[in-house]
Amino acid sequence: MPSVPPAAEQSATDIVPDEGAAPAFSPLYQQIKTLILQRLESGDWKPGESIPSETDLALRFRVSQGTVRKAIDELAGDNLLIRRQGKGTFVATHSERHVQYRFLKLRNDSGEYEHSDRRILECKRVRASAEVARALQLRAGEPVMQTRRILLFGGVPRILEDIWLPGQTFKGLTAAQMLAYKGPTYAMFELEFGVRMVRASEKLRAVAASADQASLLDVADASPLLSVERLSFTYNDTPMELRRGLYRTDSHHYHNQLN
Template sequence: MSYIRYHWGPSHTMAATPAPSADSPEGATPAFSPLYQQIKGLILQSLQAGEWKPGEAIPSEMDLAARFRVSQGTVRKAIDELAAENLVVRRQGKGTFVATHAEQHVRYRFLKLVPDTGEAGPAQRSILECRRQRASAEVARALQLRTGDSVVQVRRVLSFSGVPTILEDMWLPGNPFKGLTAEQLDAHQGPTYALFELEFGVRMVRAEEKIRAVAADAQQATLLAMPEGAPLLSVERLSYTYNDVPMELRRGLYRTDTHHYRNELN
């Protein structure tokens, strides 16, 4: 089994610099964070609270410096890190904007499944199921819910050039995604994560994936139009929003007879 962890953004916000404690173990030293890291944490708190929505401009460096009572250089360094982590996007002459999955150059592609020959065309999506159910113990554990809590379960097939290629099951916590329907998923033409941002205010900022090889069972083979027992690439993804809160468990099965997985490592 292969295990991949994608870091799109920090997994937590920075707190104020801690003071030494009388209860600290002998010889232990408190962890100090630079001032720009603390400002970065405050900006992240505002992003998490929805003060600035995906695609919207955040205040200027000068305004943020006045707000936090720090130098403009300190704010610039904090924003530089947020931009490097794809949480904000700088636009010359226009300002800094909250990154969004709706923009082509900042769309996150977790698993790069590409055709063996030719260019990858747009996917045709077929929503097989979208319903609310009670979370199993396994799903609840992954999404940090209680067993029996409400979740939305979605099953869909993605086809390329008319050939069913990906079978996906998704589980989403019920409260943040209240009202999600198959019709919404079917009508939305852009990335699914852009829909989550626009309609539900949920932005995925990082993910973890586990990859293994499996054989197609009878139902999977039927949905993917391939022989039973054919090899598939199984990908389990757990996606998080700000502050390391899990917001999606996704399990995908990928045909590899005409496609392959490509990951660029930097």
């Protein structure tokens, strides 16, 4: 396949107009990255599916394969795409074994992840408070799905979570549905609602368990807990989940790797 002349790498005008090219001051590979992200966001390539080859994308965007490769390398580094030797490049999914625990940071003190069981305490449609609406970029009073659940490790309650999701996007979500799906919850969101969480922002602090929280987590009143508030985003930095968790750390720890 003949390569594109070097001059084609000098300007964003070399990308076909209907691809929605980014401004010319953005590096070309970043523009290609943006175009691929647009395809992911629109659902042209769904989680678990393969994307066109680097050669095909280079022809489509009228750039070199090296430019496409650099864009894909960054998307793979962001866990949005997965390269498989000899098979091609695929849209990452939370069902992938090596990313299943990407958002679950609790490990036992031996450093291992453990399988968790779920106990759904409630799952209902409510009106968003001002605080929840602000986080999810909704209007106060708009419908949200609110879930409270306990995650058990080895039969012991370790995490108490409250979760809020945009009501329109997650319309019809039920406790039975959350219990029936045996894989990661984010994988269920992909499969059932077409929403892929791609990144999250977290705030951590130490708190003392209230009487109600202590009862649910089977600890003494005022026991120390780790409070983790997470805001998760799908493509285009759209917030899709507010989650507040209380973690028991008497035999487990919160593990985070900084790159």
